[in-house]
Amino acid sequence: MTDAVLTEARAAATAGKLDAAAEILRQAIAGSPRDGRLHAELGRILILSNVRKEGENALLQAARLAPDDWQLQAQVGRYLDRLREHRIAAQCYQRALALRPDQVGLWGHLARMLRRNGDEKGAEHAAEQALRLQPESADAMHELGLLRWMQHRNGEALKLCQAASRLEPGNVFYQGARMSLEAESEAEALYSKGDGTLRVGLHMNKPFHFPFLQPIFAALRPSHPVRLTGEPALLSSFDPQVVVVADIQSVGLRPMLPQAKFVYIRHGMVSKNHLSQVAATSDYCTNVTSAYVADLMVRTHGFQPGQIWITGYVPLDPLFRGARLPLPFPLNRDLKTILFAPTWNRHMSAADLSRERTVELLRGAREDINVIIKPHPHTIRYNPDWYAAFQQSVGGRANAWLVEDPAADVTPYLAAADVLVSDASSVTLAYLALNRPIVLVNHPRREQDPGYNPEGLEWRWRDLAEEVTEIRDLPGAVARALADPGRHAAQRAQYRELLFGNLTDGRAAERIAERIGALAPEFAAG
Structure with a gap:
């Protein structure tokens, strides 16, 4: 019975x-209240629904009900790990490993949880145990x-x-640690320098923030001590x-680094009602592409003019x-290429x-077209069903590829595309850099999405593209874009000028590094 219920719930x-x-899972739990697997799946679904507290309670109940099921303990540990409940996640991993001490990956997970809990000795033991089992474990x-x-011990x-x-x-966190340690080892004099x-x-x-942060790291490295990490303790x-961030984690980091x-x-490059949160949590905002965009941020998102650095993207x-x-794959350059790069918001994608x-x-009706599907990095977490659908769609077809790495940089795919098909994603505005044809799909329930902002450029500038309201009309819109790439070109050029101005020299990272360096006198005076 449990398997049938889980199958039904996962299908929904x-x-x-x-x-x-x-609801399917709650009804099943009412009849089988001591089934840990049902509680674990309910916890997962609730977390996906952003019902965190109830989801966490369901996971904890699953762990209590099935102390001898190592797979369920490991599963619950991974879910709690993602919720940053490191202490409880470590306990789940420990219970799983007491039953199956041969699981290399779980030793690595345990090491990470214990380290983040401040138990360096326990973390060291777990990592060393993983390496004894598998000497080539990159995670360990x-x-x-x-x-x-x-x-x-650098x-x-x-x-x-x-x-x-x-x-x-391909692991960007491994690369960040390596780059930072190399920078510290190669420039010890710089790291002890003050002036x-x-x-x-x-x-x-x-x-997926790595392509934003790594070039800035590289631009700063010759002149400043730098560290790129995902670990708050480091x-x-x-x-x-x-501190440079590419999300709203300033809220959590400020108490650690108040100065x-x-x-x-x-x-x-789009709104999605996100920027207003940033204005209140950051001292400066950069990756801003033009005076037009800066003025829009001041008028509609609560920024002060002095907060904004106009640098390029x-x-x-x-x-x-x-x-x-x-x-990462052999594209047939004799064919036209369509890039499908949708956003992750369910009611806008x-x-x-x-x-x-x-x-x-x-x-x-054509087969002589390359198709590249590049999902948004959040898709694998919030809408994994779309990945499965994309895999089925590509399914052995010639000249069709799905980019499965969530962290992959979209820029190489933009460069390769003759036509972009998207919706409310930032890639729409980024693609204006190339002034090539765009097709935009309007989701019928977009106004129900929390990220919908009709004043955002992603909605105000729809006339730069072929618009599609009914998905059945998409083939015709793509065909028109391929046949007449000059259609909408004048409007695209106008918006490109507003969006990028004269900052099209490819030096945004250097300008950001210069603006950061210009803050030095403030600290010298303080």
Whole structure:
């Protein structure tokens, strides 16, 4: 019975019916109140629905009901891990490992939880146990490297983090640790220098922020001590004078670093009712592309003019420089290429409408077209059903690819595309850098989405594109865009000028580094 209920609930969740999935599970729990698997699944669904407290309680109940089920204990530990309930997650991992001590990955997870709880000795034991079981465990190497870094054993830390990066070069947190340790080892004199230098910490709380933060790190590195990390403890021990973030984590970091200046790097170009939160939590906001955008932020999002640094947009620097940006698959350059890059908000996303028909709808009756599907980085967490639908849509078709890495930088795919198909995603405005055709899908329930802001550029500038209101009309809109790329070009050019002004030289990262460096006199005076 439990398997059938879980299948039914997961099918409802996959279809986006999270409330219905939760109700299915609640009814099943009423009949089987001691079934830990039902409680665990209810916890997962509630967390996806942003009902955190009830979801957490369901997970804890699942762990209490099934102390001898190592897989369920591990599952609950992972969910609690994502909620940053590190102490309780560690207890779940410990119970799982008492039953199955051969699980290398769980030792790595336990090491991370114990380290974040301040139990360095326990974390070290867990990481070393993982390496005894699997000497080439990148996760365990990285964890042990972070512990050595915290213990100021930087030489050992560097070797471990370099090894982890070699084993998994796509892991941006491993890369951040390696880069920071290398910077510290190569420039010890700089790190002890005071005049004109600033300690700058770059805090990365999501993998897809790496393309925003890494170029700024590189621009600062020759002149300032820098550290790029996702770990608050390592950020705090660095005692940075300036903290650079690409999200709203300033709220949690400020109490740890009350004297620091916080610089927010915009990680998108659209509104979605997000920027107003940033105005109240950051000292400065950058990655702002023009005076027009800055004025809009002051008028509609609560920023003060002195908070805003007009610098250009870091991820687009390679596009403006004309850099060659390789792709991870062999694109047929003799064919036209359509990039489908939808947002993650369920009631604004074209993905919610296209699903397993995506490739069919983009190509229409033609097969001689490349299709690249690049989901938003949040999609895998909030709408995993779309990934499954995209996989089915691509399904062995020639010249059709799904970018499955959530952290992958979208910029190389923008450069490769002849036409962009999107909705309310930031990529729509970013693609104006190239002044190529765009097709925009209007979700019929967009006004119900909490992120909908009719005053945002993503909605005010719809006339730059072919608009689609009914998803069945998408093939025709794409065909028109391919056949007549000059259509809407004048409007795109006008908006491109408003959006980017003259900051199209590919030097946004350098300008941000210069603005950060210019803060040094404030700290010297203080």
